[in-house]
Amino acid sequence: MPTPTEHHGRSEPETTPLARSRDGRPVSDRGDTVCVIGAGASGLTAVKNLAEHGFGVDCYERETGIGGAWNWRHDRSPVYASTHLISSRPFTQFPDFPMPDDWPDYPHHSQLLSYFERYADHFDLRRHIWFGTEVVRVEPVDDDRWDVTTRSTGGYGPERTSRYAAVVIANGHNWSPKLPRYEGLEQFRGEVMHASSYKDPAQLRGKRVLVVGAGNTGCDIAVEAAQQAARCWHSTRRGYWYAPKYVFGRPADQVNDTLLALRVPLRVRQWLYHRTLRLTVGDLTRFGLPRPDHRVYETHPIANSQLVYYVGHGAITPVPDVTRLHSHSVELTDGRQIDPEVVVFATGYLPRFDFLDAKILGDDEGVGRPRLWLNAFVPEHPTLAVTGLVQPDSGVFTLSHWQAVLFARLLRLRTTRPDRVTAFAARVRAGAGERYSGQVKDSTRHWFEVGHADYLRVLERALRDLEGK
């Protein structure tokens, strides 16, 4: 009954004879077609690479456009007016579709969206995408196949279920805000927002602002507040290394990768990095910033040249962690009381896979922490993969690209070289939960952190093994 492998155009998913789901619902069988969930950067590259490997692809996207997080018209987009990349261009672009080389080192979010639009048009990807369609359920059925249930975004209209040969989950992990619980949060009279709803510096203009969190977003917002707000406090739980975006006149990540390419050992790189920071940024404790309790490369790097500058101008006041909120003030761990009008929680996001039984991804406690190999491959489910679930010390898209290529090759070999597929499955089982980042702090924010060099080496090895090289 399978439909032909090569399926072109957006034929209605319900054109093939109906099968039945376990609970008796009608299911349209999509044969060898692969389902991709989400048309952000990771979903797009999955669609492209699967199509390039000869698969039919149906991609479901809840929004009406592509680009995911980088399409700031989307209601779940986390980007704000001034968002620029923190990874420089060569680290961020897809390896087989470079950004124009006359673009800036750190492009603006609108450039990134136009880049994805061009990627989609160049490779004719939109014909595979069903916009305004949300995946609500993904269930395994016999023979490693999957029943995917969708409905139009917003919940109206009937649900429909289609059966696929494989599924790629590319639903992103920067849309479900992680809000801290503080005593007194409800009583606080000022405005409280999560960074996900911060869009424009006008929201801060002339106000007294407290920014909580020292991720890249928190630092960006603190810098904007420094320029726009009447006051800015920046609360961080611990000390961080604030790396400038440029060192020696070049993007810092490129300098770092020069050392990596030369295979300079980690210890030496850390020493060099510390020296460089000491010479350029200087001793941050002088400004009242806490001393970092870890060495560089041990947490996700913060690339921000301006934070230290504004701290030096007194436009940002570094403060410690918040203990509780009162109606008109905020209490800090050092006993101080401050009186912000706006509190911005830049406290990160949690990965969520509401459409899937958490156990399938090995997330037995259901806390959004799957147990995968290469952060992508699922033990016991060879036809399911997650892409883009990485927090690299570089761009995400290169990694998503290679994840998608590896998955597409794996699916291709299922009929021709089952022996290699079996060996791969064993590797997935053995390596589930493996980390690729040296010693990293084990907070929820960091569990899916990967060092791009370590990660890509393992992935490259996996590709070679698959090809029998």
Next chain:
Amino acid sequence: MRAWEWARPVRPVRREVLSATPELEEGRPPLLFVPGYGHGAWVYAEHWLGHAAARGFPAYAVSLRGHGGSGPAPDATLRAYAHDVVQVAAGLPRQAVLVGHGAGALVVAHALARYPARAAVLVAPVLGGWATFGAAMRRNPFGTLPAVFGGGLRLHRRQLFSRELPEADARRYTGRLGRAARRAQWRLLTGAEPEPPVGRPPVLVLGSPDDLVVPPSALTGAARRYDSAPLLFPGMGHDLMLDARWQEPIDAILDWLDKGPARDDRP
């Protein structure tokens, strides 16, 4: 891993791109022509771009850095040339067919590992190696030898064109030839094999058995590398796109594309 491409990205440079587009958009893939060393985009603008456009294919030609109307680049490497091709290809509205001539075919072969072209055509390909060098030395020692020591590679009229091409045209064309950067030129001798193409595009190789730069054995070798046999056009010189019978090879290329060659689907 490609660490060097992250650590040391190729510098941008002004790139000359000439084009001819069909009056009616017929959904055919765009063609990107890549000239050989010493040649600029103009070699395609003479005949091939217009002809391809007349047959419904949007056609573009790029001058590699340091060539034609592109910015100067005396230190360019083969990587920089391949970068130029990938940049232009990725800038086209749809997935492109790459067509490389002479050493431009080597550049295309490298670009194919970085850009999933819809298809590729290698015209009289100079893929490098000692055999090509040997042939060049035998036919044109005075033009070839200086290149080994960093001088320019000089090709004479008889190597490039058949006798059918009027003398005045031949002289005009050779007068416009430039030279490739030294480091890129050396890669013709010692270069490593290009990585395999991404996306498994179909590849067509064509040339002339009477080409005095590329011996027939090199044509067969190049075609074999991509599991095909070369298409041959007897009686033509190395510069097929400028020679008197320029229309035959471009028609063959367009016919091949019209047939919609299949992707290489072997696992």
